[in-house]
Amino acid sequence: MFKIRPEIEEILKKIPKLPGVYIMKDVYGRIIYVGKSKELKNRVVSYFRGFNSHSPKTQTLVVNITDIEYIITDTEEEALALEANLIKKNRPKFNVLLKDDKQYPYIMVTLEDDFPRVVKTREIKNTRNKYFGPYSSNYAVNEILEEIHKNFQIRKCDRNLSKVKRPCLNYHIKKCIGPCIYGDEIQAEYTKMIDEIIVILNGNQKQLIKQLEKEMQESAENMAFEKAIKIRDKIISIKSLKTEQKVVNTNGIDQDIIGVVKNKDNICITVFFVREGKLIDHQNFIIDELMDSSYDEIIRSFIYQFYSDTSFVPKEIIIENNIEDINALEEYLYKLRKKKTSIIIPQKGDKKRLVNLVLKNANEYLDKYLEKHNSKMLKYDKTIEELNQIIPIGEIERIEAYDISNIYGVFNVGTMIVYENGTRKKNDYRKFKIKTVNKIDDYGSMREVLGRRFSRLIDEYDEQSFSKWPQLILLDGGKGQVSVVKEVMDSYGLNIPIIGMFKDQFHRTKGLIYEGEEYVLDKSTLLYKLIFEIQEEVHRFAINYHKTLRGKSVTSSILEDIPSVGKKRREELLKHFENITMIQNATLEELMEVPSVDKKTALEIKKHFIASEKNGTV
Numbered sequence: 045m046f047k048i049r050p051e052i053e054e055i056l057k058k059i060p061k062l063p064g065v066y067i068m069k070d071v072y073g074r075i076i077y078v079g080k081s082k083e084l085k086n087r088v089v090s091y092f093r094g095f096n097s098h099s100p101k102t103q104t105l106v107v108n109i110t111d112i113e114y115i116i117t118d119t120e121e122e123a124l125a126l127e128a129n130l131i132k133k134n135r136p137k138f139n140v141l142l143k144d145d146k147q148y149p150y151i152m153v154t155l156e157d158d159f160p161r162v163v164k165t166r167e168i169k170n171t172r173n174k175y176f177g178p179y180s181s182n183y184a185v186n187e188i189l190e191e192i193h194k195n196f197q198i199r200k201c202d203r204n205l206s207k208v209k210r211p212c213l214n215y216h217i218k219k220c221i222g223p224c225i226y227g228d229e230i231q232a233e234y235t236k237m238i239d240e241i242i243v244i245l246n247g248n249q250k251q252l253i254k255q256l257e258k259e260m261q262e263s264a265e266n267m268a269f270e271k272a273i274k275i276r277d278k279i280i281s282i283k284s285l286k287t288e289q290k291v292v293n294t295n296g297i298d299q300d301i302i303g304v305v306k307n308k309d310n311i312c313i314t315v316f317f318v319r320e321g322k323l324i325d326h327q328n329f330i331i332d333e334l335m336d337s338s339y340d341e342i343i344r345s346f347i348y349q350f351y352s353d354t355s356f357v358p359k360e361i362i363i364e365n366n367i368e369d370i371n372a373l374e375e376y377l378y379k380l381r382k383k384k385t386s387i388i389i390p391q392k393g394d395k396k397r398l399v400n401l402v403l404k405n406a407n408e409y410l411d412k413y414l415e416k417h418n419s420k421m422l423k424y425d426k427t428i429e430e431l432n433q434i435i436p437i438g439e440i441e442r443i444e445a446y447d448i449s450n451i452y453g454v455f456n457v458g459t460m461i462v463y464e465n466g467t468r469k470k471n472d473y474r475k476f477k478i479k480t481v482n483k484i485d486d487y488g489s490m491r492e493v494l495g496r497r498f499s500r501l502i503d504e505y506d507e508q509s510f511s512k513w514p515q516l517i518l519l520d521g522g523k524g525q526v527s528v529v530k531e532v533m534d535s536y537g538l539n540i541p542i543i544g545m546f547k548d549q550f551h552r553t554k555g556l557i558y559e560g561e562e563y564v565l566d567k568s569t570l571l572y573k574l575i576f577e578i579q580e581e582v583h584r585f586a587i588n589y590h591k592t593l594r595g596k597s598v599t600s601s602i603l604e605d606i607p608s609v610g611k612k613r614r615e616e617l618l619k620h621f622e623n624i625t626m627i628q629n630a631t632l633e634e635l636m637e638v639p640s641v642d643k644k645t646a647l648e649i650k651k652h653f654i655a656s657e658k659n660g661t662v
Contacts, residue, residue, distance in 0.1 A: 046095040046096070046106070049110065051110070051111075052092065052109065052110075052112065055111075055112045056085075056089055059084050059088055059114055060084060060085060060116065061083050061084065061085045061086065062084055063081065063084070063116070063118075063122075063123050064084045064115050064116040064117045064123050065079070065080045065115045065117065065123050065126045066079050066080075066084055066113070066114045067112065067115070067130065068105070068109045068111075068112055068136075068138075069110060069111040069112070069113070070108045070109070070110055071110045074137075075130070076105065076109070077105055077137075078130045078134065078136050078139055080120070080123040080124055081123070082120050084114055084116070088112060088114070091105070091109075092106060105138045120369075120372060121371070121372035121375055124344070124369055124376070125376060128345070128349070131348070131349070132348070132349060132352065140331055140337045140342055140345040140346070141331065141345075141349075142313075142346065142349045149165070149179050149182055150164070150165050150166065150175045150176060150179070150185075151163070151164060151165075151176040151179070151189065151245060152164070152165045153176075153238065153241065153242060153245070154173050155172045155173050155238075156172045156173055158223075158231075159205065160198070160238050161200065161201075161202065162192055162198060162238075162241055163189075164186070176245040176246070176356070188245075192241055192244070195278050196240070196241055197219060197220050197221040197237070198234065198238065198241070199220050199224075201214070201220075203224070256275050256278060256279050260272050260275040263275060295321060296321040297318070297359050297360060298318065298319050298356075298358035299318040299361070300315055300318070300360075300361050301316040301361075301362045301363075301395075301398050301402045302314075302315050302343065302346065302347075302361065302362070302363050302364075302402070303315075303364060303403040303405070304339060304342055304343065304346075304364065304406070305403060305406040305407050306410075307410065307414070309332060310331065310332050310410060310413070311331040311332075311337070311342060312329070312330055312407075312409055312410035312413065313329040313331070313342070313346055313406070314326060314329075314402050314403075314406035315350075315402075316398065316401070316405075317358075318358075318398075319358075326402075326405065328405075328406070329350075330413055339364075339367065340367045343363055344367065344369050347377070348373075348376065352380070357377055357380050357385055358385065359383070359384075359385060360385070360386050360388055361377070361385060361387045361388070362389075362390060362395055362398065362399060363387060363388070363399075364389070364399050366389050370387050374387055420465075420466065420467070421465060421466075423466070423570060424465050424466035427571050427573075427574050430569050430570055430571040431571050434556075434563050435541075435543065437516060438515075439515065440515040441464060441465055442463070442464050442513070442514045442515055442516075443462070443463040443464075443514060443515070443516045443517075443518060444460055444461070444514040444516075444517050445460070445462075445463070445517075445518040445519070445545075445581070445582040446458060446459065446490065446493060446497075446518070446520065446529075447519075447582040447586040448478075448486045448489045448493070448521075449587055450478075450484060450486075450489070456477075456478035456481050457476060457477055457478060457586065458475075458476035458490070458493035458586070459473070459474070459476065459582060459585045459586040460474040460476070460493070461473050461578070461581055461582045461585050463574075463578060466574060468581065472512070474497075475589045478492055478493070486521065486524075486525065487525065490519065490521070490528050490529060491528050491529075491531075491532055494529045494532045494533070495532050498532060498533060498538060501513065502536060516540070516541050517540055517541065517542045518543055518544075518545055518575075518579075518582075519542065519543070519545065520545055520579055520582055520583060520586075521544055521545070522546050523544065523560060526542050526543070526557055526558075529542050530542055542558075543556050543558045544558075545557075545579045547579075552576075553565070553572070553575055553576040553579050553580075556575065603618075603627075605652065606648055606652045607648070608644070608645045608648050609645065609648075609649065612640060613638070613640045616640050617638055617641070620637065628653045635649055635650070
């Protein structure tokens with residue numbers, strides 16, 4: 045029988061009957077649910093009354109609540125905005141959270157640069173840069189970027205223009221007007237091109253085409269035929285950016301139509317994007333682990349989360365059913381758009397037919413998603429069954445894999461990748477700079493990485509990835525790495541299965557090590573395929589992280605330890621050999637091919653690397 049904790053009873057007595065936001069926390073201080081209400085007291089108390097009549101997910105929430113905080117606001121509109129910000133920041137487990145089945149690409153205009161670029165990205169950051177999208181596919185983005193770069197002579201390179209000594213190929217083939225050469229002289233012309241591109245990406249091609257047609261006419265009248273031809277070609281190109289689109293209204297209004305369908309465990313939200321009266325694209329979002337969410341909460345959460353991360357807000361947002369918070373939502377959208385956006389609930393006519401079409405698509409997508417998801421889960425269950433046949437561990441949802449990477453003891457790094465139910469969870473990947481080891485010592489590095497991970501698992505529940513318990517830890521290495529991590533785990537009193545992944549003489553996945561025993565895997569099994577994928581992925585992630593930290597600066601820092609190798613010789617060595625491995629393996633004769641390296645210096649370089657190998661720093 046459910047009984048309210050005494051501390052919760054005390055909090056409930058003090059909650060006022062005012063509008064505001066309530067924040068529910070678990071035993072570790074993590075925010076697990078955020079809500080808003082016109083009257084805080086009645087809403088919060090309702091969670092703890094009639095417990096047996098609540099759904100299982102609401103009951104799960106309630107039994108996990110050990111603390112409740114609240115923030116009083118002047119109006120319900122303020123409460124709505126605050127609720128959305130807290131959900132976005134903390135991503136509480138029991139709130140409706142957007143979970144798209146893939147990361148959609150955006151187009152970013154790098155307005156932080158003096159001479160902006162137009163590039164593809166999958167990450168939105170809070171910067172001065174302008175984002176457009178999301179788009180439904182890489183293909184769509186690449187097509188748009190190709191047309192933009194074909195018709196606007198803006199730069200593609202990401203070089204520091206202040207340090208460029210000569211222009212790149214794009215300048216010579218007239219695909220870039222050369223800001224690296226002309227600088228401020230062409231600033232106005234460059235800015236005009238960027239402004240035109242932004243107009244196109246905003247979907248206002250008509251406005252730009254009308255302006256360009258006027259310029260083309262003026263150029264022709266002034267006998268500037270070459271310029272008129274260039275403008276004509278640009279107009280043709282801009283028109284080509286419009287693919288075949290279905291006309292859904294004749295008044296040219298920008299609209300988003302949002303449909304929501306749900307089954308027992310999932311919600312699918314489908315959005316149709318109508319620009320200038322034409323249907324140009326759509327997106328599907330899947331939400332699972334929902335807490336019996338009402339239509340109101342789903343729509344409210346979606347609008348706040350989606351439009352806070354997109355660059356465009358349409359004139360109309362069309363939804364299926366009426367909701368309580370329309371005025372507050374419209375006020376929020378007005379602040380984003382700087383113009384009024386209307387939320388419309390159609391009862392009949394074309395808009396109602398559009399809503400029905402969106403719902404039909406959402407139902408179809410949800411069916412396909414579930415079919416694909418169930419197939420994937422069945423495959424994963426069989427994989428874990430194969431693992432349990434050789435190493436009995438039990439059910440496994442979350443797998444964490446670790447690897448160490450270094451270059452001659454410099455910039456030791458560790459990485460953690462995560463798989464949940466057989467699928468990569470890239471948002472939970474983590475990188476570690478090794479702080480306590482400054483030589484080649486994979487065991488010491490692994491000891492530090494897992495020590496930091498376990499300490500956060502126990503003590504620091506405010507970080508999303510580190511607060512989750514893995515059911516299995518995989519290590520890219522043999523018995524030594526496994527025993528080191530087992531020691532660290534024992535020191536924290538933890539009992540999580542640890543398995544090493546070892547390779548054959550050709551550096552290919554061979555098998556697993558568990559409690560001192562080696563298990564060679566059959567390459568035809570699902571288990572082998574998953575272990576191979578995880579081992580390759582953790583290695584790739586470690587190497588890529590290491591590449592971002594190293595480079596000529598790392599190589600140069602290694603050469604600084606050689607007394608007779610000064611700045612000039614370091615630069616010439618790097619220019620001649622390209623990397624530290626080639627320098628280390630070079631013969632005396634090969635070293636002496638570098639103009640400033642004589643026999644004495646070459647001997648010192650060789651002695652340095654021999655000594656470094658002996659003491660383990662190379």
